[in-house]
Amino acid sequence: MTVPEINSWQSVKAEVMRRIVERTWLPGDLVPNEVDLAEEFGVARATVNRAMRDLADAGLLERRRKAGTRVALNPTRKATLEIPITRLEVEQRGAIWRHAILERKETVTPVVVASRLGLPTNTPMLHVRSLHYANNHPFLYEDRWINISAVKGICDVSFQSIDANEWLVQNATFTRGDISFSAANTTKQEAELLEAGVGAAIFVIDRTTWNGDIPVTAVRLAYAPGYRMHTEI
Incomplete structure (x- = not known):
């Protein structure tokens, strides 16, 4: 140049x-x-x-x-991760995606979520639990908490025609996030939803996002046994 x-x-x-x-x-x-x-x-x-x-x-x-x-003597290699849209992830695997809303309610922040987001326990939140399918087989159990005051119009969204994951990616502003990956054993509830044995090994992602200093959402994603994540560096 x-x-x-x-x-x-x-x-x-x-x-x-x-x-x-x-x-x-x-x-x-x-x-x-x-x-x-x-x-x-x-x-x-x-x-x-x-x-x-x-x-x-x-x-x-x-x-x-x-x-x-x-x-730098030892240059750091940093990976950049995007928030994937579950529907597209399923379709890219050659499967048909659908989802079911298991629970959708406005409530106050439970202690464990409030601590994770740094919010008072009386903060109004939208709790959405849903199950994603790939060819009618359970693919992902999503347990999500959304900060109502941080996402304009969120309470008017039914999540029937578009799931919470995709709607937030398209409409909610965030500037940073925190992601942790872990192996876990299914709880009784997760085992039933994912059609797996109690205690079966699964892949879990815990993700929180913020817009500046304002927490937007916290979500736990529990994938059915056999899920494999692929990324590039």
Whole structure:
């Protein structure tokens, strides 16, 4: 990339990455400061700063106050996960998807959920439990709590024509999330719903999302035995 082509923070980022990948700048090297790079590229310092912050967040640069910015000795590889739409996940497996609402009620936050979301126990919540199917076989049991005040119009959605998962992905704003993956044994309720033996091994995802500091939703996803997750890095 030539200097005249550098006119945005994305292009600054691309050029810096090129120098790192092609080892123009070696691991551990101190890179030029933002003022010098801004002058070289003919852009504002803020533009360079945005690019450098992004590369530091990606683990390619190490930025230390008063010590400058260096190429990371051991670059971190970070995986980015998207919230999948269950319907599409089932259909991509070549199966027919449908879901059933097991429970949908407005209530106050139970202690365990309130603690997880950092909310008072009297916060109004929408509790939705549903079962997703693949070719009429249980695929996923979803137990979800939604912060009513954080999602406009949520109480007017029946979730009959569209499930809570897909509706929230399309309509609810979130800026960050927390995801944990675990192996678990089915409870009696989960075993009945997933048509598995009590204590059978299953894959579980616990996910919470926030919009800024406001919690949006907390969900436990329990997959039927044999579920396999695939992702890329």
